[in-house]
Amino acid sequence: MPEHNIVVLGGGLVGGFIARELSRSSLGGERLRVTLVDRDSAGLERSLAQAQSLGGRLSTNQADVSDRDVLLKVIEEATLIVGALPGHLGFAALRTVIESGRSVVDISFCPEDLLALDSLARNNGCTVVVDCGVMPGLGGMLAVNFAQRFRDEGGEPQSMRILVGGLPIVRRWPFEYTAPFSPSDVIEEYVRPARVLEHGKLVEYPALSGIEHIEFPGIGTLEAFNTDGLRSLLVTLNVPSMVEKTLRYPGHAEKMRLLRELGLFSPAPLRVAAPGGSRLDVAPLALAETLLRQAWSLPDGEGELTAMRVEVSGALPGESGAEALTLRADLLDYGDSESYASSMARTTGWPAIIAARMILDGTLVRPGVLAPELIGQQEPLWRRMLVELEAAGIEIRESRLESAAPPAQAAVL
Amino acid sequence: MPEHNIVVLGGGLVGGFIARELSRSSLGGERLRVTLVDRDSAGLERSLAQAQSLGGRLSTNQADVSDRDVLLKVIEEATLIVGALPGHLGFAALRTVIESGRSVVDISFCPEDLLALDSLARNNGCTVVVDCGVMPGLGGMLAVNFAQRFRDEGGEPQSMRILVGGLPIVRRWPFEYTAPFSPSDVIEEYVRPARVLEHGKLVEYPALSGIEHIEFPGIGTLEAFNTDGLRSLLVTLNVPSMVEKTLRYPGHAEKMRLLRELGLFSPAPLRVAAPGGSRLDVAPLALAETLLRQAWSLPDGEGELTAMRVEVSGALPGESGAEALTLRADLLDYGDSESYASSMARTTGWPAIIAARMILDGTLVRPGVLAPELIGQQEPLWRRMLVELEAAGIEIRESRLESAAPPAQAAVL
Numbered sequence: 001m002p003e004h005n006i007v008v009l010g011g012g013l014v015g016g017f018i019a020r021e022l023s024r025s026s027l028g029g030e031r032l033r034v035t036l037v038d039r040d041s042a043g044l045e046r047s048l049a050q051a052q053s054l055g056g057r058l059s060t061n062q063a064d065v066s067d068r069d070v071l072l073k074v075i076e077e078a079t080l081i082v083g084a085l086p087g088h089l090g091f092a093a094l095r096t097v098i099e100s101g102r103s104v105v106d107i108s109f110c111p112e113d114l115l116a117l118d119s120l121a122r123n124n125g126c127t128v129v130v131d132c133g134v135m136p137g138l139g140g141m142l143a144v145n146f147a148q149r150f151r152d153e154g155g156e157p158q159s160m161r162i163l164v165g166g167l168p169i170v171r172r173w174p175f176e177y178t179a180p181f182s183p184s185d186v187i188e189e190y191v192r193p194a195r196v197l198e199h200g201k202l203v204e205y206p207a208l209s210g211i212e213h214i215e216f217p218g219i220g221t222l223e224a225f226n227t228d229g230l231r232s233l234l235v236t237l238n239v240p241s242m243v244e245k246t247l248r249y250p251g252h253a254e255k256m257r258l259l260r261e262l263g264l265f266s267p268a269p270l271r272v273a274a275p276g277g278s279r280l281d282v283a284p285l286a287l288a289e290t291l292l293r294q295a296w297s298l299p300d301g302e303g304e305l306t307a308m309r310v311e312v313s314g315a316l317p318g319e320s321g322a323e324a325l326t327l328r329a330d331l332l333d334y335g336d337s338e339s340y341a342s343s344m345a346r347t348t349g350w351p352a353i354i355a356a357r358m359i360l361d362g363t364l365v366r367p368g369v370l371a372p373e374l375i376g377q378q379e380p381l382w383r384r385m386l387v388e389l390e391a392a393g394i395e396i397r398e399s400r401l402e403s404a405a406p407p408a409q410a411a412v413l
Numbered sequence: 414m415p416e417h418n419i420v421v422l423g424g425g426l427v428g429g430f431i432a433r434e435l436s437r438s439s440l441g442g443e444r445l446r447v448t449l450v451d452r453d454s455a456g457l458e459r460s461l462a463q464a465q466s467l468g469g470r471l472s473t474n475q476a477d478v479s480d481r482d483v484l485l486k487v488i489e490e491a492t493l494i495v496g497a498l499p500g501h502l503g504f505a506a507l508r509t510v511i512e513s514g515r516s517v518v519d520i521s522f523c524p525e526d527l528l529a530l531d532s533l534a535r536n537n538g539c540t541v542v543v544d545c546g547v548m549p550g551l552g553g554m555l556a557v558n559f560a561q562r563f564r565d566e567g568g569e570p571q572s573m574r575i576l577v578g579g580l581p582i583v584r585r586w587p588f589e590y591t592a593p594f595s596p597s598d599v600i601e602e603y604v605r606p607a608r609v610l611e612h613g614k615l616v617e618y619p620a621l622s623g624i625e626h627i628e629f630p631g632i633g634t635l636e637a638f639n640t641d642g643l644r645s646l647l648v649t650l651n652v653p654s655m656v657e658k659t660l661r662y663p664g665h666a667e668k669m670r671l672l673r674e675l676g677l678f679s680p681a682p683l684r685v686a687a688p689g690g691s692r693l694d695v696a697p698l699a700l701a702e703t704l705l706r707q708a709w710s711l712p713d714g715e716g717e718l719t720a721m722r723v724e725v726s727g728a729l730p731g732e733s734g735a736e737a738l739t740l741r742a743d744l745l746d747y748g749d750s751e752s753y754a755s756s757m758a759r760t761t762g763w764p765a766i767i768a769a770r771m772i773l774d775g776t777l778v779r780p781g782v783l784a785p786e787l788i789g790q791q792e793p794l795w796r797r798m799l800v801e802l803e804a805a806g807i808e809i810r811e812s813r814l815e816s817a818a819p820p821a822q823a824a825v826l
Contacts, residue, residue: 272699286685
């Protein structure tokens with residue numbers, strides 16, 4: 001039996017990618033043993049075939065891990081778990097895994113408060129890195145790292161913003177958007193109020209508000225609008241003003257606001273006419289999901305991209321008083337059809353893969369539920385994250401925007 | 414028993430208005446006797462109360478005229494019928510009325526070919542004026558009258574266009590629109606291909622296409638887009654290029670195209686998720702009607718308007734060759750809350766009322782199914798129409814746009 005025995009829970013686009021890539025890699029000269037688990041055989045077979053064609057050795061296990069006993073059996077021989085289940089299954093599975101005393105890297109992005117599992121993880125000696133994708137995940141690592149660099153230079157970060165979005169390369173009216181996952185998750189982002197920090201105060205804005213245009217090198221003009229994506233950064237990062245926005249091609253937010261205003265995202269059933277003069281009760285949201293699944297599907301053979309910008313701005317002591325500084329990171333990733341990897345799978349999967357490798361080789365050993373920002377905070381971990389991301393072809397372009405003028409105190413990015 | 418005994422079929426917004434106004438008027442010194450018929454009591458009671466407060470004497474009759482025997486009984490003593498039924502009931506009722514040998518003015522705008530009833534009407538000696546509202550109706554009268562004036566001056570009309578729309582005064586995002594009737598009728602206008610005549614050729618365009626901006630005096634900028642509104646003008650008017658467009662506040666068409674593109678106007682049932690993990694089949698169109706009924710309702714106390722522009726353009730012999738001429742009519746009508754009259758009821762109702770009075774006093778006697786354009790073709794009828802419209806406060810502003818340059822032969826308005 002090899003030393004490292006990894007079980008990946010969930011064979012969706014990202015889970016399958018993570019399992020495949022882990023099965024191709026080695027650690028300390030030893031090949032990793034990887035088992036991919038899913039309720040449905042389709043995703044398992046696809047990942048198996050892809051892993052084989054890429055030279056990986058993947059095992060699969062068709063099992064419904066929403067059953068606790070099944071899950072315990074599935075992870076019996078595992079040394080590390082990677083959680084890539086749908087959000088609504090994520091929390092229960094995570095708790096069971098921690099109860100069994102195993103370490104986990106999780107990207108199920110479940111809605112529950114994951115810190116509730118912190119003392120359980122510490123008592124059981126498990127290292128649990130949660131929300132470890134591109135955003136939440138890598139974006140937060142960059143933000144935390146930039147804020148630290150500000151302070152290292154004797155300055156003070158005043159504001160932070162993260163702009164992130166997945167987009168199709170081919171733009172088609174009306175939405176100019178394709179969703180790699182269920183439309184309901186995207187609609188949820190467009191409905192849930194966005195929590196923003198302004199001068200230390202927590203403020204809520206409606207989702208899809210605060211639309212602005214930004215220029216993104218290599219793409220052109222994108223729009224950015226408020227969504228509720230700060231998550232753990234509201235607690236872990238000490239910067240007075242923080243916002244997370246979603247990136248789309250210009251005009252998308254207005255169209256989604258129209259659908260929301262029309263009532264199409266409401267889960268409350270409405271009585272509508274049915275054939276034969278009868279009536280039936282239907283939730284507009286259920287129909288919206290069906291219609292948008294068609295409208296947002298990526299046509300075969302077309303590619304997508306992931307764009308992210310992280311900025312931390314503030315004041316730095318200069319020769320003649322305070323100067324304004326912005327540290328910026330831009331990430332632009334395209335899918336790679338030769339390795340069956342959408343950019344969404346690559347950018348979400350690689351931070352999780354690298355974190356998993358850090359736990360396996362003993363680089364990351366702190367027990368407890370850890371926000372991904374921890375990796376941006378600890379320089380050795382962060383250096384390794386950057387090096388391994390670059391090796392995977394995910395490039396982060398940093399820039400330093402300086403201005404002799406002092407930063408406007410009231411400015412909120 | 415008075416000489417004139419009028420039965421108005423349909424007590425909706427327009428039918429109720431027509432009945433009320435006819436009940437207040439007299440002809441040859443004699444008061445008209447008017448009976449309003451509807452299946453539901455609510456509209457009857459409202460019209461009765463309004464007629465009384467305005468000094469009219471209205472009778473009501475609650476009856477379901479979709480039953481042929483009921484209809485025959487209802488019109489037993491009538492000397493003239495005004496048809497204001499929903500479109501799907503209009504044709505059958507019209508045929509029954511003509512079979513009984515009675516004359517009719519109809520505004521039910523039914524989808525069937527009304528000329529199919531022409532020989533029946535002629536055989537029975539009935540004068541049947543159909544589609545006699547604002548558009549179809551008054552707009553066609555103006556178009557035909559302008560084309561005739563062109564030829565009277567020795568010129569040749571080359572193109573005709575009619576732009577018409579009902580709009581709320583208060584503009585609210587996203588639709589800036591309220592519908593005085595069922596949303597399904599409006600959606601139908603946004604789905605049915607628009608038949609247009611171009612240089613003598615019949616061409617079909619998608620509804621909501623051909624969006625252009627026009628300046629309307631008293632309102633500002635409106636958008637106009639193709640809808641299928643020419644109806645009988647395609648047959649009755651000999652002008653090589655003709656188009657009808659609907660007027661809305663700018664941006665409306667794009668939003669409706671978005672909803673259409675999304676599939677929300679499709680009558681084909683889709684399988685969607687229902688509570689408890691079950692599935693149900695729902696027609697997106699049925700939900701769209703429910704949602705748009707809310708979104709397009711006119712808030713209490715807010716007013717609406719009707720705007721129409723009719724233009725006939727072409728060449729006129731000048732001293733040094735052909736000159737370009739456009740004859741234009743603009744109609745802008747606001748509702749009158751003191752007489753409980755929306756502009757939609759006023760502008761649709763008055764052409765029908767005036768046509769009814771022409772039949773009653775023997776001015777209009779030709780038997781057969783008559784397109785409303787006939788009234789614009791015959792100068793005495795047209796003069797009277799204009800005079801009585803003006804007396805009702807509906808003003809048509811004509812203008813004559815001349816240019817020394819010859820009209821571009823290829824130009825389609």
